[in-house]
Amino acid sequence: MVLKELEVLKRRLEREIKARKEAERILEEKALELFHSNEQLRKLNQNLEDTVQKRTRELAQSQKQFQSLVESAGDIIYNANVKGHFTYVNPMSEKVLGYSKEELIGRHYTEFVQKKYVDKVRQFYLQTLKNNKKTSYYEFPVINKKGRIIWLGQKVQIEYQADGNHKITAVARDISELVQARKALESSEEKYRGIINNMELGLLEVDLNGKITKAYDWFCDMTGYTAEELVGKDPIEVFMRPEQIPIMKEQDANRKRGQTGVYEIEMRKKNGEYIWVAISGAPFYNIKGKMIGSIGIHLDISYQKKMQAQLEAARYEAEKARKAEQDFLAYMSHEIRTPLNAVVGMANLLASTRLDDAQQVYVQDIKYAADVLHGLVSDVLDITKIEAGEVEVVESELNLEQSIAMLCKTLDYRAKEKGNKLTYSIKENVPAFILADRNFLNQILLNLLGNALKFTENGAIKVAVEKIGEVEDGVFLKFEVSDTGIGISADKADKVFERFKQEKAETQRQYGGTGLGLAISRQLVELHGGRIYVESKEGEGSTFIFSFRVKEVETSTSNTFVPTGAETHSLESAFILVAEDNEFNLRYIQALLDQWKVKYRIASNGKEAVRLSEIEEFDLILMDMQMPVLNGYEACQAIRKDPGNPNQNVAILALTASALLDEKRKAREAEMNDHLTKPFTPDQLYAFISQNLRIEVSENVNEEVHQNAFSALGLPKGFDAKALEDTYQGDIEYALQMITLYMKSIEEEWKKGEANLKAKDYKELVTWVHKLASNFTMVGLPHISEQFRKTEKELKEKKSLTGYQTKIEKLILEVKKSKPKVKELGETLLKAIEND
């Protein structure tokens, strides 16, 4: 038993020990676990602390940054409590408002808002809070300490707090200038729209989709719609006919590209009627410059359109009538002139044959009657042409004195018939060569002289020309044609220039004529931009005066050295080709040429003319325009086009039958030199030929046939014998005169050049360069001329002197260098003359 008890005890003890050890182990384990946990906790703590510290530092940093940003901001930045009292203001707030920080903190924002805006502003922010809006933007005026009104654009941010103490941060900017500009713009816009509206212009604004956004009163009045009916509608649908839509679309597209444009279009009114409007549409921009639509200004032009249509119809009728008249006249011209030409021509021929006295009178009567008839037809045709605007001014270079001399010579026999003395005088100040319409000037003078001759017996008729003024590119010339005839009564003096008005009805019976001559003269003068009037005393005579502007031509030959006039230029040496198919006319021309001892060949059509021109070289070709096979124009073109034709550049003169058709232009197009209307008097033909011969001779010298007098002289080096020959035609004496003149003036010329260059006077320099260019040709130095001409051309193109300083200096040097050389040339020529 004891043993058993002992054993139980022993087992109990073992169990106790084991349990204790187990408990210790568990405790040890727990302790270790606890230690680890603690360790972990400590680390965690450390980490947490580090993080907190770092975060604190960062926060402080960013707060500092934020603070300095706020402090230095260009905008007003402030905080306010939920009631609207300032809790913080940045320096900019102080600056703009003019109050110190201390004065501002605690004050309510509405204290600074301009009185009349307070309610609106307060309402806005109450609403913002009520709707829990986090951000808002509003513009309102505040008054600063000095009493100035400042417009602020304010952004407010609200941080809502659970306790109701929401934090308010505001950023505001001074937008006074912007508001000012906006107001100005709006008011000016309104003003202009108001003005336009009052001007009875209908304004319509449409957005970018073309929908009406605003219709102004006048527009509504115009169309019969109310503004409400129009807003939101598409004007194309409301007002346009389907066929007009493409026009509108195009305009719209243009406007979208920012273009403005005016166009006329028909618009349908509300009542279905159509009105014509002129629409000027323009893009419409907002203040930021963004296009937001377009504005159309509509002007009711229905009345104008109606008038225009009526006028158009009337004009068409008038045009038709005029055309009919013209056609009739053209027909008449042709029908009358052809036989008339024959009558006049034959009478002229008859007059030049041996006739007894009675026959002589009959012939004169025939001639007179034919002249009257011809004058009548010509005058009627001329005035019709002028009035139809079919006459154009064709300017060509002409020698005024020569022209007048020729005219006087032509009329001389008529003057002598009535015992009149016909003279002319040209003042020295008149340029020798002018640019003018030769035919017109002739016709005016012919008319006036014809009149003077008609109304004067045993008296004196004088033509006088003088320069009465200078303008930029020409001169004003005054022409006087005076007579000692019957004169015109003062009260009729200004009526004589009207159509079909002769001074007295009986005058016409006594003196004949159509009464159109003066009307034509006036129209021609006016066409030249001039004016004409008459000074007269009844019984003592009349002076017809006209003046107009002509361009002055500076030719290489100056006034004093004009080659001699036509009288000295005999036609005897001339060789002429006459192309004419009308037998009467041909006989007339042949007879005249024979009288003048002119050699000629005859071609009876254009083709033959071309053929003959290929074989022989002529000094001149007279070409009828209306010829079979090849007409005059075609023949002329054929000759001009063929480089192998010896007459390629010869003067070709057109003989035209019709005064109505624009023969002149056609002739010019065919490169003809001049034209003469049939019928012509022997004097007219003589003048016509000799004038053109002269031009031909001076302009188209044929090198091979002309011997060069200058090349034979052995000119000093550098001089061009051909140029001298071209200028002086072998006349060495003449050349010497020119060279002497050159030597006299050359020093003055280069000094002038230097002075102009120093003064940088562009205009004077161009004139100088131009003048010297021709001088050099005359002294046989064309290559230097060329340099001057080139510079002249460039200067005229550039219109300034920039970059031409040294160039002109070089040219001046050329002038200086030329002096001793030209002197040498002069000596050579002098020697040649002396030896001769």
Add this chain to the structure above:
Amino acid sequence: MKGIVFTKFFEMIEEEKGYDLVDTIIEEVKPDSGGSYTAVGTYDHSEIVALIVSYAKHTGQNVSDVLKDFGKYLFDVFYNNYSSFFNPNHTAFDFLKSIDNYIHIEVAKLYPDAQLPRFKTEEPQKGTLVMTYVSTRKMADLAYGLIEKTLQHFQEEKSIIMENVEAGGSVVKFTIS
């Protein structure tokens, strides 16, 4: 099962029958853990069941009565060792209601590996408490002893009706009134 349940069970046997019986049932059951238990340790739940069954066999009692007696014994243990869970102002019901939402929660904190039952409590009428025991360890009899002793402790005359909600005894309803 926490070691304290084993040590207190052996303590009860030793007090009532002497250590020999403790030695006998340990020798008889031969638990895997070796039979030496410490209060702070944790052991397999099946060992306490086997020990209780062995004890009941040696004393000629049924297991249910042993568990009820052990419950009563445990109450005193708890009362002595965990006095802080007892509020002098509380009634028996207050105390019983606090097991599930306070006492056992604190126990779980103290011994994270403790396996505790859940109690759902409701008072359908004044003076009646219905407690529903839920546990896979099926030790409702232990709870019965604990409740019985609780009522005695608070000196409240109440009857306890115990009924199985789930046949195996993992869900048991106590009606205390």
